[in-house]
Amino acid sequence: MSLLNQVRDAVDFIRTKTAIEPEIGLILGSGLGELADEIQNPTVLDYRDIPYFPVSTVPGHAGRLVLGELEGKKVVAMQGRFHYYEGYSMQQVTFPVRVMKMLGVKTLVVTNACGGINRHFKPGDLMLIQDHLNLTGTNPLIGPNEEAFGPRFPDMSEPYSKALQEVAVRSAEAVGVELQKGVYAGISGPSFMTPAELIMLRNLGADALGMSTVPEVIVANHMGMDVLGIACVTDMAIGEELEPLTHEQVMRVARETKPKFIKLVKRILHDME
Template structure:
């Protein structure tokens, strides 16, 4: 099994560290991994079956060490559905984190806001999602060793972990919004009409990631929390153009708030902190 080999390699590269929390760092947010203590950096290319990102802002390294007092494995970068190919590398990476010892997955991304009051630079905890990718990472034969053929997503984004995110935000003085995240295939940004549609559907933010990883993680029993860094207002809501360079620069500027939030969130985190209303 490729995921098992990758998990074994992670533990060999970082002896003595048994990660309990996996973190996926999105566009422009890779600097958060610089805060990991006693860090061991493993290029994805050295881990069997891991994805190799091809988009600027995604370094393609796994950083293993300690953050906020927790043993963590930080994925610096991800692949996206718009890059083509199938979801096998994404499934393999998330399952490898599970097999290496992780019980919790914290997902981050850069996103566009559909709410004028939640503007660039703000952070948003994910309460639920809408999958508009047109596909699902579990399509194809099911691997019963990881999870059921028809997994429930009623608690996809763990309510107890979300409560903990808000508590961490209050302690650190960070204004943390909360909302529904819509996964957009991309790579084009949305049109004004599509932004209006997304708002009608009940979305509060839109991006091109996180949802496939959440689905794979829930399928194999990982608890999931998500935090989106708002880099822009949706077209037609705010002024100015939206492009990837702007996304990266705004995400990088907000990374310090994300660092403080995650460190406080991780401090004292236990298994019992999940799935509490």
């Protein structure tokens, strides 16, 4: 079955479960999924029940799709995402983004837990993603292009909406949250990077790095969606000062940062036109 028909089947299934027509999509990264618990009048669907959806295998990813209302906006939120390093294809990793678009989503808010490369950052900071480096070694658009999704060669001159970035900056000021800004480097993982690799990324212009987000943003742009990206800095990844790191440490800092993150994203949703 074609990817287009798979997406249509997933959309048809979701529409049998809810009358909500979402306008905003949320992808909630490691340790940040509790924002979905604040969605009002929710319809909650396990990924495993949705046709052709992959299943989250990473700790900290609940593996549920939640539809409802948040800050007066109709939303669909992913509590947990999929990663290339889990063994899924890039088409599977980005499948939910295509489903969101065909459900009616025009704006995608993508979040993640990341390592900070910029020396001015610290664990617990939130970073507004201004641009990214795709260092995964692949691209989710490789293969036959489905014109119903978007053009063969999509423009990437503004992968993260400048207008939405301005909204985020104003929202952060309104709720008293310091918001860093920078370039996010997307890598494949699952191994953390070596000191030499981190120094390379810094020299390439990266301020933070992680193992997600970039594929989803490419597909969102392919389908004509406006994107806002917010990264939670869970650890410092300075090549010259690198210390051993575990996923548990990443999750701990993400949990500690969660109240600030939730406050900011809710205000951004409130302030969106």
